[in-house]
Amino acid sequence: MTRPVRPLRADAARNRELLLAAAEDEFVERGVSASVADIARRAGVAKGTVFRHFATKEELIAAIVGGHLAALTAVARRLLDSADPGAALLEFLTVAADTRQQHDLTFLQTVSDGDSTVIEIRDQLYASIGALVDRARAAGAIRPDITGMDVVLLVCAPVHVAGNLPDPAPDLWRRYLAIIFDGLRPEGASPLPRPAPSWP
Amino acid sequence: MTRPVRPLRADAARNRELLLAAAEDEFVERGVSASVADIARRAGVAKGTVFRHFATKEELIAAIVGGHLAALTAVARRLLDSADPGAALLEFLTVAADTRQQHDLTFLQTVSDGDSTVIEIRDQLYASIGALVDRARAAGAIRPDITGMDVVLLVCAPVHVAGNLPDPAPDLWRRYLAIIFDGLRPEGASPLPRPAPSWP
DNA sequence: TAGCAAGTTGACCTGTGGGTCATTTTCTGG
DNA sequence: CCAGAAAATGACCCACAGGTCAACTTGCTA
Numbered sequence: 001m002t003r004p005v006r007p008l009r010a011d012a013a014r015n016r017e018l019l020l021a022a023a024e025d026e027f028v029e030r031g032v033s034a035s036v037a038d039i040a041r042r043a044g045v046a047k048g049t050v051f052r053h054f055a056t057k058e059e060l061i062a063a064i065v066g067g068h069l070a071a072l073t074a075v076a077r078r079l080l081d082s083a084d085p086g087a088a089l090l091e092f093l094t095v096a097a098d099t100r101q102q103h104d105l106t107f108l109q110t111v112s113d114g115d116s117t118v119i120e121i122r123d124q125l126y127a128s129i130g131a132l133v134d135r136a137r138a139a140g141a142i143r144p145d146i147t148g149m150d151v152v153l154l155v156c157a158p159v160h161v162a163g164n165l166p167d168p169a170p171d172l173w174r175r176y177l178a179i180i181f182d183g184l185r186p187e188g189a190s191p192l193p194r195p196a197p198s199w200p
Numbered sequence: 201m202t203r204p205v206r207p208l209r210a211d212a213a214r215n216r217e218l219l220l221a222a223a224e225d226e227f228v229e230r231g232v233s234a235s236v237a238d239i240a241r242r243a244g245v246a247k248g249t250v251f252r253h254f255a256t257k258e259e260l261i262a263a264i265v266g267g268h269l270a271a272l273t274a275v276a277r278r279l280l281d282s283a284d285p286g287a288a289l290l291e292f293l294t295v296a297a298d299t300r301q302q303h304d305l306t307f308l309q310t311v312s313d314g315d316s317t318v319i320e321i322r323d324q325l326y327a328s329i330g331a332l333v334d335r336a337r338a339a340g341a342i343r344p345d346i347t348g349m350d351v352v353l354l355v356c357a358p359v360h361v362a363g364n365l366p367d368p369a370p371d372l373w374r375r376y377l378a379i380i381f382d383g384l385r386p387e388g389a390s391p392l393p394r395p396a397p398s399w400p
Numbered sequence: 401t402a403g404c405a406a407g408t409t410g411a412c413c414t415g416t417g418g419g420t421c422a423t424t425t426t427c428t429g430g
Numbered sequence: 431c432c433a434g435a436a437a438a439t440g441a442c443c444c445a446c447a448g449g450t451c452a453a454c455t456t457g458c459t460a
Contacts, residue, residue: 006406008406008407009405009406009407009456009457009458010457010458011406011407011408011456011457012406012407012408012457015407015408033447035446035447035448036447036448036449037446037447037448045408045409046408046409046410047409047410047448047449048408048409048410048449048450048451049407049408049409051448051449051450052406052407052408055449056448056449057447057448057449113366146379150375150376150379152364153361153362153364153365153376154361154376154379156364157357157360157361160357160360161353161354161357162353162397164352164353164356165353165397166313168397169394169397171393171394172394172397174393174394175350175392175393175394175395175396176350176353176354178390178391178392178393179346179350179354179380179383179384179392180379180380180383181383181390182382182383182388182389182390183379183380183381183382183383183384184379184383185388185390187387187388188382188385188387188388189382190378190381190382190385191378192375192378192379193371193374193375193378194369194371194372194374194375195375196375197362197365197368197369197372208436208437209426209427209428209435209436209437210427210428211426211427211436211437211438212427212436212437212438215437215438233417235416235417235418236417236418236419237416237417237418245438245439246438246439246440247418247419247439247440248419248420248421248437248438248439248440249437249438249439251418251419251420252436252437252438255419256418256419257417257418257419
């Protein structure tokens with residue numbers, strides 16, 4: 001899959017990391033419209049260097065998104081060993097919201113969702129979430145009509161909800177995660193109108 | 201407040217409406233980055249005309265957002281007369297999600313939230329929602345620790361959640377509205393971690 | 401340490417978007 | 431029906447963004 005490409009030269013590797021970090025900061029501050037020139041300046045590098053590492057701005061965005069998805073996947077896999085499946089699912093949602101709170105890159109998702117590498121990593125993440133949900137359901141921690149895809153879609157909701165406020169308290173999302181998770185619990189569940197969406 | 205400005209000439213009034221409609225369509229299709237030139241073309245009007253009606257692109261966006269907020273406010277006020285406060289709140293959330301589903305303009309909100317007219321309309325909407333929530337809480341239809349601001353923040357969540365899917369079924373949001381509304385119900389509610397946010 | 405491929409630089413190109421304005425067209429009150 | 435005000439037009443301006451490339455610099459390897 002990864003053909004034997006010789007490793008990056010030391011300075012190039014360093015610049016690549018600097019660029020990813022600078023780009024992430026810049027995107028958080030300015031949104032998708034952050035300019036490549038500004039990103040380069042922030043990384044202390046010329047604009048041409050950006051395009052040596054990432055052919056287009058979209059490719060740069062995909063690299064950032066891919067990194068985050070991979071990190072989340074690792075968290076989900078680790079939690080699959082947990083003794084309490086319900087707590088594990090809640091913990092995963094908490095960690096996911098927490099990282100997303102620190103730097104909201106949701107808006108980058110749309111740009112990068114055509115990238116094949118991103119799709120691959122994303123599918124692994126979805127599979128892990130699916131496993132977490134299956135275990136939680138089997139343990140009776142969530143209602144039977146909730147699927148993995150439901151949870152996938154709901155992951156970003158708490159942060160998004162809190163983000164509607166101009167200057168939200170840094171952990172306000174916990175309040176909305178609690179409300180939404182209560183909606184996933186079996187107690188007092190009302191029947192759901194539409195069937196869960198299938199795999200995308 | 202509104203000084204006696206003579207009414208628009210007939211053609212100008214017509215063009216204004218054409219522009220608002222065209223702009224809304226264009227924004228839905230292309231996002232915020234839809235260009236003024238394209239909007240003008242779609243309205244069958246020259247670019248200069250756009251700027252005669254709206255000094256800047258932001259002002260045009262504010263006009264669209266303001267219109268939608270006003271329509272929602274009217275819905276909320278009408279529902280305040282309903283006999284069943286719990287059903288009224290659910291109905292409001294349903295209507296809100298439904299209109300937002302038909303044309304998602306959430307991304308315009310950020311642009312327009314500095315506009316004084318928009319702020320005024322928005323505050324009226326928030327007040328109406330607050331009243332709906334108070335009535336529902338008093339009737340025991342939702343848990344006691346939910347505030348009006350909570351619901352304000354949660355309004356867009358169902359559509360947003362369904363929107364994470366590339367091509368969501370047109371009323372998938374109903375599923376997530378049901379889940380979230382279950383989280384608002386008193387049955388099986390777990391204590392909420394953070395206090396509700398105050399007025400913005 | 402020398403040679404060269406890999407990496408960097410920054411001036412430059414091109415497209416595009418918001419916004420302006422002198423000129424022309426159109427509406428309307430008298 | 432006409433005069434003048436209101437509105438529409440579209441060529442034009444400028445800023446800025448993504449992307450290119452020939453010339454230059456630097457890390458690596460033999």
